[in-house]
Amino acid sequence: MGRTRHSGILLITLACFLFFIGHVFSLWRVAWIERFELFLYDQKLNLNIENSQGTQVAIANIDEKSIKALGQWPWRRDVLAQLLDTLFDHYQVKAVGFDMVFSEASDNTPLEVLNILKSSPIGEHQMFENAYQALHPQLNFDLTFAESLQDRNVVLGIVFHHAQRANVNALPLPVVELPDQSQSKLINAQAYIANLPIFHETARWSGFFDNPMLDDDGVFRRVPLVQRIDKYVYPSLALSLARIGLDSDNILVELNKNQPDLPVEAIQIGTRRIKTGEQGEIYVPYRGQQGSFRYFSIVDLLQQNYAQEDLKNKIILVGTDATGLLDLRTTPFANTYPGVEVHANIVSGILENRLWREPDYLLKYEVGLLVFFTLVMLLIAWFAEPRLQLLFTILILVAVLAISQLQWQQQVVMPTASLLGLTLSLFVLQTIFNMLTEVKQKALIVKRFGQYVPPAHVKLMVKSPERYQFESQNKELTVLFSDIRDFTSLSEKLTPEELSKLMNRYLTVMTQVIHKHRGTIDKYMGDAIMAFWGAPLDDKHHVQNAANAAYEMMEALSLLNMEFESKGWPKVNIGIGINTDNMFVGDMGSEFRMAYTVMGDAVNLASRLEGLTKQYGADILVGQNTQKALLMEQLEANNYPDANDKMPPVSKHQHHLLELDIVRVKGKHKPVAIFQLDPLPEDKLDEVQAISIEFARFCLAYRQQEWETARLLLNELAKQELLAPRLILLYQQRLVLFKRNPPGEDWDGVFNHTAK
Structure with missing residues (x-):
């Protein structure tokens, strides 16, 4: 959009310059410029008139x-x-x-x-x-x-x-x-x-x-x-x-x-x-x-x-x-x-030798200043904000009048109308073009983001459209995937009309939650939702806002399930995967259809994390970058309490980030640590810390291939019902598998997932 705006301003400026330069070279004569020149001459004459009486x-x-x-x-x-x-x-x-x-x-x-x-x-x-x-x-x-x-x-x-x-x-x-x-x-x-x-x-x-x-x-x-x-x-x-x-x-x-x-x-x-x-x-x-x-x-x-x-x-x-x-x-x-x-x-x-004249260099003077002021107005229109553009335009007009007045005092009559006319015309035309471009940008923003970005954020974007770009760029964002578990079996229990109503209601509520926390809806993929934070609006708390949205999505799902149960509809369960990293964001697609979306390995990893939630018995799984960013924000909030007022609401509470595993997901060679994310109530800090310590001891024994020690620690966690049954079962099955078929002495503790 910025490149298009610059091109448009350049064309307007060039056309305006050619219009006035043609008048100066008498290729055509413009009546209003000539009348304006006469008016300015009259004003200079009246301003400088002596009103003295001749003696000769x-x-x-x-x-x-x-x-x-x-x-x-x-x-x-x-x-x-x-x-x-x-x-x-x-x-x-x-x-x-x-x-x-x-x-x-x-x-x-x-x-x-x-x-x-x-x-x-x-x-x-x-x-x-x-x-x-x-x-x-x-x-x-x-x-x-x-x-x-x-x-x-x-x-x-x-x-x-x-x-x-x-x-x-x-x-x-x-x-x-x-x-x-x-x-x-x-x-x-x-x-x-x-x-x-x-x-x-x-x-x-x-x-x-x-x-x-x-x-x-x-x-x-x-x-x-x-x-x-x-x-x-x-x-x-x-x-x-x-x-x-x-x-x-x-x-x-x-x-x-x-x-x-x-x-x-x-x-x-x-x-x-x-x-x-x-x-x-x-x-x-x-x-x-x-x-x-x-x-x-x-x-x-x-x-x-x-x-x-x-x-x-x-x-x-x-x-x-x-x-x-x-x-x-x-x-x-x-x-x-x-x-x-x-x-x-x-x-x-x-x-008295008191005669005013036009100088020999008149044409060179007028053409030179027309070229100079055209370039100045072009640069101002490209790089200055509207208020500065108005200020510079006024300064140019004052400069032209001052030069004309100084020349008059030297008994020289210089053309002024073409210079003032060019400057004023460029300012008006460039301003109109900027206004039309801004309206077009605002309409494009509303069209592009009205359904995917919170309405309040769309209003912010509309106020300053020049701050937002559609061209692809690489920046750090946080992306979230959510999916309904066992959607096929759920859909079989409903008529098409009921399924449509259920999905519309579900997607509406989840979208409202994401919008509430400054998220951008990327797309709906059947029963799945893809959203991201940090674009098109810059958001330095994009990680925290994504976590807040995930928490509230789970809370909203509980209320939705009560609503669905009252209608005789089956219960809905979802998994959420969140990842933070550099990714490409912007308009992408073909000449037939464009979409504002994100792409990259970080996006794929978030999708894989969502797919693993069911296996690990977790509602929300996050990647290592997301875990580090959340801990850093939490540390900042704890060390600087005054900063809490500037942070998203849920960030004022502790996060429970439990490392569940180190895995190598399908399509990636580099292993990643995955973490279960839950909000941590203040009244359960001790209990949660105990779980984290015990599970960390288990993971250490597991990765050191101390299978018996690991089995005993896992059984103790199972007796205390401190972890999700699904997670306990997953590790119990692995321990049996690895005890029979040890992974080898060079094993790094990474588990390879072959399915998406």
């Missing part, structure tokens, strides 16, 4: 106050031109980025009215011509805005689309041009919305502000710093602003040219090298909750209500937190977070 980036906010003062968005472009003039000329900001795109011309209704008037008769008047020349430039709001962009660090927004659709306007020049037919892993846009040409012609910079890398749950975790459309590469709005903040004119995209798909390795801005993912993406370096950057109301900026020091040399993002303008995003710590502040976090993270 600020937000010019199209807030409710400004909308109320300046009207509904979008505003006239001359208002935006005025905003740029105020920011650069008055507040002396370093750069301004627009989190929006100006793809359509402004509302030119006033200019159109002016042109209509010029075409009318009124346009012929010189006064109107003078007014026209003065008003015309002021009413061309797009031109006004374009002129405000000239020679200033302004970044305009672009939107890329990733499905086929019509392009709007023309893109500005790219920052990088890839080789023709490039298969770079850069995100490839399919269409775009650009600003009006007049704006791209005057603005120095531009950048996209869309995010095609939203996770399935719609959360902003990663953003690309660059995208391509065909072979032309464009930076993000945040990257363009960071370039200005780092005083660099160039953006370089490093591709790994050793791989055919040209994954991105890093993006270089001046001396700042930004390590990115294969698609040029980074994790958004959030500083904290909304408000991590200072918001300035645009209407107050236009009115110059802020101190110059509040905005000087800052990078300004023009955007909105107004709910009605729908520029709200979902982040790991907020369902509504201004999109403009997401860009502010990216700019700030690049400027």
